[in-house]
Amino acid sequence: MSKQAFQDYYPEELSHCYGCGSNNADGHQLKSYWLDEKQGETIARFTPKAYHTAIPGFVYGGLIASLIDCHGTGSAAAAAYQAQGRVIGSAPALRFVTGALNVNFLAPTPMGVELILRGKITEVKERKVIVEITLSADDVVCVSGSVIAVKMPATMG
């Protein structure tokens, strides 16, 4: 696994995202990495806080959706660099936002354990990357989802 997270390469002016921005002190600051770059597999870990509760003992689904969202967009940026044979983070930056986010809650997600997000890059085009994601707790897949990440429009930055 690489040591530096995809989000560590985001430029300062794009590091305010609530889900993954290192400049957002109130956000989740999610960090995503290659698990297996050749296979297009990525990983992120997150341990919810008590205030991320839905029903006592179980994680709030909105939090889970945002983790899938940011693991997806981060993985998409890394995959786009990989597809172009470029060093991650090199200029001009390849910036992706969420076009579509799909989340399927398969089983209740327990509080008190580290959640593991695994991403699989399934499509890379010039303006679009698709990432399929699972979220596991205690080796049980509780959530599956997908992100369609699309190149950030000029109107956003």
Ligand SMILES: CCCCCCCCCCCCCCCC(=O)SCCNC(=O)CCNC(=O)[C@H](O)C(C)(C)COP(=O)(O)OP(=O)(O)OC[C@H]1O[C@@H](n2cnc3c(N)ncnc32)[C@H](O)[C@@H]1OP(=O)(O)O
């Ligand atoms: C590693 C180093 C990185 C360096 C630097 C990185 C910086 C990285 C900053 C990230 C920061 C965090 C990011 C957090 C994730 C948010 O939370 S982002 C905030 C939420 N998202 C938004 O606000 C986006 C709002 N929507 C839009 O701006 C536009 O609708 C979109 C999504 C950009 C699409 O624009 P568009 O012009 O319609 O796109 P277009 O080029 O026509 O479509 C391209 C492809 O995408 C598909 N597509 C477009 N929209 C959709 C959709 N809604 N559903 C399905 N498919 C779609 C099209 O069908 C097309 O597919 P193909 O025909 O090529 O197969």
